[in-house]
Amino acid sequence: MNRDRLQFYALYLTRFAGGFGFITLVTLLPDYIETLDPTGVSVFGLFTLGAGFVIGMYTTGFTLAQTVAVVPLAWAGDRFDKGKILVAVLALGTLSYALFPLVDSSLAFVGARALQGVAVTGAGLMSLALVGELSDVGTRANNIGKANAARFAASILGSLSAGALYDAAGFTPVFAVIVVLMTVATVTLWVLLEPDHTRIAGFPFSDLALNRRILTIASFRTQYAVAVTLVRTWVPIYAGLSAAGGGLAYTSLAVSLTVVAEKFTNMLFQPKTGGLSDEYGRALFVFVGGGAYGLVALAVPFSPAIGAAFGLPETYPVLGPLSAAFLPLVGLSGLLGVADSFREPASMALFADEGTDDGGVASSFGIRELLWRPGSVVAPLLGGWLMTEVGMSWVFYVGGASAITGVFSFLAILTYDFGPSALTEW
Template sequence: MNRNSIQFYALYLTRFAGGYGFITLITLLSDYIDALDPTSVSVFGLFTVGAGFIVGMYTTGFTAAQTIAVVPLAWAGDRFDKGDVLVGVLALGTVAYALFVPVDSSLSFIGVRALQGVAVTGAGLMSLSLVGELSAVGSRANNIGKANASAFAASILGSLLAGALYDTFGFTPIFAIIVVLMAIATVTCWLFLDDDDTRVRGFPFTDLALNRRILTIATFRAQYAVAVTLVRTWVPIYAGVSAATGGLAYASLAVSFTVVAEKFTNMLCQPRTGALSDRYGRALFVFVGGGVYGLVALAVPFSPAIGTALALPAAFPILGPLSPAFLPLVGLSGLLGVADSFREPASMALFADEGTDSGGVASSFGIRELLWRPGSVVGPLLGGWLMYEVGMEWVFFVGGATALTGVLTFLAVLVYDFGPGALTEW
């Protein structure tokens, strides 16, 4: 095994550890909603904050911290050694996950989620920047797909273990596993990553922000962030919360299957779809993946009707009594993973291409993150309001519609700026 391969495997391990921690919190979100009782949060004893706002802040606190952290972390990655920055944020993540153990209120949970957001952002930016920098152009999306597949493999394992361990032991053992994984990833990167000699003076965000291809894909990504944040966050919430709030009231283990389905199909497909986008271009895969994702999202609220129409079983071994909606929900979640596997490595490779050519790959990925942040901050607050004030199904209707408007806007701008053949030429 050559030195370059060792570095890739160290970065894949980083993606694995980060994916495990991230998905664990997503899987347990409905349990935190029930355990921490967001309806009882008051500010200085003067007034009570609405439950919809607090539930939204469970995710928005995380994404707001990510937004604040993107620019300084990306700048540091281009200006200094990316490996050193990566080791630092992995160590921060280790501390953050340890702090989830004493959490006992909505406010403390939101605060630790914010710290987790900084660590997740830094690890994602630096690991993907290094993968992109170490890769040749013709294998870049394929290697990014492999890195993402590592994260999805961890997501599968993390979802299943989170549900099973929580039902039996509670929160503490779950976070002990995450802390150990993060510590191993920290030490591995410290030992095996070569020095990063790339140094970018100045502020590369300025030039990259005016890059025509980045501006074009921004028309899609800014809208798609709302769609994915709503759909990806609310599928397990829909599966796990009580029927009184519009959910299916499944136990944690059953909820984990809805999460695993998306991650499993995404994991299987990404290396292959990434290789295909290396061969046939990026834009077509972004367009198709985003459009299909929107259509599948619109179908999620019809899971109970689909299950009833097909006379699907309402009870399963180990999982026990559920409802006929279970299999359709798991199937639709799997289709969401397939759709996103077309979009994600192609999109990441496009930003890596532009950043590498311009000498600021970390800043390019930083712009990619910044484009995501407004939607990912507003999305959960919108989702919380829709869930409590309008109806659970409207979370998915709004999410699906936003994905479709995103791909149509992207296509229009792409054709206008680069010509009708650009969809297959990028």
């Protein structure tokens, strides 16, 4: 086996470990909401924060830390050895996951998630930058698709094991598994990854921020961030939260299955759709995938009605009593994964193309992250407010609408700046 292939495998293992840890927190979020009781959080005893705000901060604390970390980490990736930085942030991630079993308050949970956010951002930026840099143009989206497939495979295993382990033994064993996996990934990367000799002087963000293709896709990405953050965060909340909170009150294992459905289909399709975007261009896949995601998101609140209309079962072996909404919710979650599998590798490859051509692939992915941050920071707070003040369904209505307006904004600007044929030529 040649050295380049071993480097790719080490990077795929890094994506696997990161995905495993990330999805564990998403899967167990309803349990943390129930355990930590977000209704009684006060600030220095002066005033009490609303439950919707605190629930939003469980995710916004993570995304705020990511936002702060993007620019310095991306700059460091272009200026120094990306591999060494990746090893360092993996070690930081290992520490953050070791802290979660010790969390006993909402404030401590938000702090641990902030530390996790820095580590996840660094690992994502450096691993994708290295995959993009090591790949030829004709294989770039395919290799990125494989890297993402590894992350989704971990998400599947993480969701299932998190739900089962938590139901059996609580939080501690779940995070013990993550710490071991992160440690193995860190050591493997340290041993197999060759030194990165690429050095970009100055501040590549300034040039790439004015890149016309990046500016064009920014019109889509800033809005799509709201859609994905709302939908990915609230599907498991909707499935696991009590009926009084607007949810379906499913067990942790059932919640895991709803999350796994999206990850499995995304994992299954991404290498293939990435290869197709290498052959046929990027923009069409972004448009079709983003639009389909929005339409499916709009249908999520109708899963109980769909189940009732088809007379679907309300009790299942192993899972026990659930509701008729279970199969429709799992199916819709799977369709969300199919839709996003068209969008994600094409979008990532576009940023890798521009960063490689103009110098500063880490900064290019950094800009990609920054475009995501405003929506991902605001969306959880908006979702918490919508859930508690308007209704759970409106989280998905707003998420779906954001994806649809995003793809049509992208199409309009793309056509205006690059011509009517640009959708199939990029």
